[in-house]
Amino acid sequence: MSQPWTVVVPVKRLVAAKSRLRGGLPGVPHEELALALVADTLDAVRACPEVVEVLVVTDDARVRAEALAATARVLPDVPDAGLNAAFRHGAAQVSGPVAGITADLPALRPAELAAALRAVGEAPPGVRCYVADAPGAGTVLLAAPAGVPLRPCFGPGSATAHAASGARPLAGDWPSLRRDVDTPDDLAAAARLGLGPRTARLAAGCLTG
Numbered sequence: 084m085s086q087p088w089t090v091v092v093p094v095k096r097l098v099a100a101k102s103r104l105r106g107g108l109p110g111v112p113h114e115e116l117a118l119a120l121v122a123d124t125l126d127a128v129r130a131c132p133e134v135v136e137v138l139v140v141t142d143d144a145r146v147r148a149e150a151l152a153a154t155a156r157v158l159p160d161v162p163d164a165g166l167n168a169a170f171r172h173g174a175a176q177v178s179g180p181v182a183g184i185t186a187d188l189p190a191l192r193p194a195e196l197a198a199a200l201r202a203v204g205e206a207p208p209g210v211r212c213y214v215a216d217a218p219g220a221g222t223v224l225l226a227a228p229a230g231v232p233l234r235p236c237f238g239p240g241s242a243t244a245h246a247a248s249g250a251r252p253l254a255g256d257w258p259s260l261r262r263d264v265d266t267p268d269d270l271a272a273a274a275r276l277g278l279g280p281r282t283a284r285l286a287a288g289c290l291t292g
């Protein structure tokens with residue numbers, strides 16, 4: 084292991100999560116789909132050899148149980164403060180290198196996350212790095228070396244915001260890491276890469292091509 088990373092994973096309450104994906108798998112209850120995305124993301128993060136701890140920030144009881152089963156630590160959310168506050172809250176608990184990742188990466192392969200985290204370790208000292216999503220406007224991963232504040236700028240146009248904040252984009256070929264799932268089309272694209280087992284079970288018979 085090159086560096087012992089802690090990964091912070093914020094997750095909204097399932098009833099409100101992934102609203103753009105609602106109805107994406109006909110006949111599958113929305114909260115089951117939202118939870119499956121989280122479960123597959125967490126399993127892949129946990130299986131990454133560079134990761135020593137996973138910190139899930141959530142107020143959702145089912146996500147909490149899922150995270151504990153995946154041997155993650157769970158912190159309560161900052162009430163009504165949004166995604167960046169949740170990332171800051173998690174990162175504030177960490178003294179070593181810390182990465183924030185979105186919980187909507189059901190095709191994530193541990194080896195691709197490991198390669199991205201190793202690439203952060205090769206950046207100049209003190210530099211934060213980010214991985215943009217497949218379309219290029221969003222962010223799936225933001226990482227800071229030990230002692231450097233994470234300073235998350237997630238939200239619409241976050242890739243530009245992270246660059247403007249001084250973070251460095253990582254250019255690796257990591258399709259499963261870059262494939263966040265916001266819409267039914269994203270889910271179909273993730274399925275082409277290969278979904279994790281929880282999401283794959285729900286998708287069986289619903290997705291084509």
Ligand SMILES: Nc1nc2c(ncn2[C@@H]2O[C@H](COP(=O)(O)OP(=O)(O)OP(=O)(O)O)[C@@H](O)[C@H]2O)c(=O)[nH]1
Nearest residue numbers: 093094095100101102103140165166169185186187
């Ligand atoms: N803890 C926490 N996590 C959040 C919050 N807002 C978003 N997230 C998580 O941040 C990640 C990326 O967010 P989005 O891709 O916008 O997901 P979303 O808000 O569930 O999806 P939409 O409803 O379609 O916008 C997902 O894992 C969300 O669960 C928040 O207020 N608190």
Ligand SMILES: C=C(OP(=O)(O)O)C(=O)O
Nearest residue numbers: 221222237238241263265
């Ligand atoms: C949260 C983000 O966006 P999206 O909801 O589009 O995944 C982001 O990319 O910072």
